[in-house]
Amino acid sequence: MPKKSQTKPKTKKKPELKAGQRLGAHGRPVPLSEKERLFHEYTKEECIDYLRKLAKRHPDMFISRNWFRTHSNISESTWNRHFGTFTEFKRSAGIDLSRHAHKVEKQIAKHAGHDLIAEMTVEKRNYQGKYLKPHNGRFQTFMACSDVHDEHCDPFWKRVWLDAVKRVQPELIIFNGDIFDLAEFSKYEQDPREWDVTGKINLVLDFIRQTREAAPNAQLDFIEGNHEFRLFRHLAEATPALKTVLSDLHGFTIPKLLGLDEFEINFVGNADLKAWNEKDIRKEVNRNYKIYYDGAFLACHYPDRRNLGMAGIGGHHHKHEVWPIRNAWGIASEFHQMGAGHYRAASYCDGEIWNMGFMIGHVDTLTKCTNFEYIPVSDHSVVGGEWYVRTDIERIV
Ligand SMILES: [Fe+2]
Numbered sequence: 001m002p003k004k005s006q007t008k009p010k011t012k013k014k015p016e017l018k019a020g021q022r023l024g025a026h027g028r029p030v031p032l033s034e035k036e037r038l039f040h041e042y043t044k045e046e047c048i049d050y051l052r053k054l055a056k057r058h059p060d061m062f063i064s065r066n067w068f069r070t071h072s073n074i075s076e077s078t079w080n081r082h083f084g085t086f087t088e089f090k091r092s093a094g095i096d097l098s099r100h101a102h103k104v105e106k107q108i109a110k111h112a113g114h115d116l117i118a119e120m121t122v123e124k125r126n127y128q129g130k131y132l133k134p135h136n137g138r139f140q141t142f143m144a145c146s147d148v149h150d151e152h153c154d155p156f157w158k159r160v161w162l163d164a165v166k167r168v169q170p171e172l173i174i175f176n177g178d179i180f181d182l183a184e185f186s187k188y189e190q191d192p193r194e195w196d197v198t199g200k201i202n203l204v205l206d207f208i209r210q211t212r213e214a215a216p217n218a219q220l221d222f223i224e225g226n227h228e229f230r231l232f233r234h235l236a237e238a239t240p241a242l243k244t245v246l247s248d249l250h251g252f253t254i255p256k257l258l259g260l261d262e263f264e265i266n267f268v269g270n271a272d273l274k275a276w277n278e279k280d281i282r283k284e285v286n287r288n289y290k291i292y293y294d295g296a297f298l299a300c301h302y303p304d305r306r307n308l309g310m311a312g313i314g315g316h317h318h319k320h321e322v323w324p325i326r327n328a329w330g331i332a333s334e335f336h337q338m339g340a341g342h343y344r345a346a347s348y349c350d351g352e353i354w355n356m357g358f359m360i361g362h363v364d365t366l367t368k369c370t371n372f373e374y375i376p377v378s379d380h381s382v383v384g385g386e387w388y389v390r391t392d393i394e395r396i397v
């Protein structure tokens with residue numbers, strides 16, 4: 001028979017007690033109300049350092065008071081003693097906004113809370129017929145120009161245009177798109193040191209002001225071109241912060257940028273600013289057209305609109321071209337794609353057959369027949385028998 005092995009009686013291991021800890025009736029240590037590590041006295045700087053490290057480790061996490069409680073070794077009483085509130089604790093650590101920054105953020109949120117793009121689309125559409133100045137009389141004259149492209153405006157072209165407006169005193173003047181250029185908002189690269197958005201906006205406003213002064217009683221219509229569209233898109237979508245600065249501090253809104261109220265201008269801007277790709281933008285800008293005198297002619301920026309089967313004027317391509325076309329009343333007429341108002345030496349004119357000019361049109365509102373009198377502008381131009389010749393000062397090389 002095997003010998004019964006002699007086993008040593010088991011001795012119970014004495015549990016280790018931490019400072020301030022006692023044994024319970026069950027013989028096990030009673031847990032401390034707070035973990036020992038919480039008794040470590042964190043200084044203010046250590047608290048800040050801890051919180052920053054935590055925020056860095058969890059960049060996507062919103063650090064709430066509760067989250068901090070379960071993920072940190074710092075007791076509530078510690079940070080509370082140093083900072084008073086958890087918000088102040090976060091501010092001190094720089095992971096929350098300062099009181100001033102918070103106020104600014106709230107202002108920005110006020111703008112961001114709305115659908116800015118939709119709002120701006122509505123804003124510009126509201127100017128469609130705000131300043132109509134109908135004139136009586138069977139025979140009406142209009143003048144139109146396009147593609148002035150702000151700083152690239154040709155000084156000689158401008159002199160001829162303004163003098164012609166003054167002499168002709170048309171009932172209607174049409175800015176047929178791309179009066180702005182603003183290469184700053186282009187997809188092409190531009191050296192930021194050369195940016196001068198405000199200067200260019202002022203150039204456009206000067207041009208419009210001078211035109212208004214030359215013909216105080218004329219109806220002024222501004223058809224939105226792709227460059228105006230681009231400007232508005234940047235305003236609407238760049239950042240809510242920029243929108244806040246522009247509208248709250250500088251008062252820059254679409255009507256102010258174009259002087260719509262100041263110079264009593266109707267704005268034809270049907271294009272929905274919510275167009276996201278080139279194809280959609282083109283489609284939207286194509287909606288910017290206006291039909292005059294019951295179909296006697298139409299004005300549009302993209303000449304594609306001649307597909308409406310109507311005589312009229314277009315721009316955008318910076319060169320004069322004419323298509324024979326019947327107007328809406330079946331009368332044999334023309335569609336003119338006009339030349340530009342900007343000088344030939346502009347940096348983006350790379351040998352293209354572009355030219356300058358503008359339109360004077362004469363409408364018989366009874367027969368709906370429009371006679372188009374296109375005025376080419378080179379180093380000379382003739383309007384109604386009056387000769388204009390480019391001076392040396394007006395020569396740009
Ligand atoms: Fe243009």
Ligand SMILES: [Fe+2]
Binds near residue numbers: 226227315317
């Ligand atoms: Fe254009």
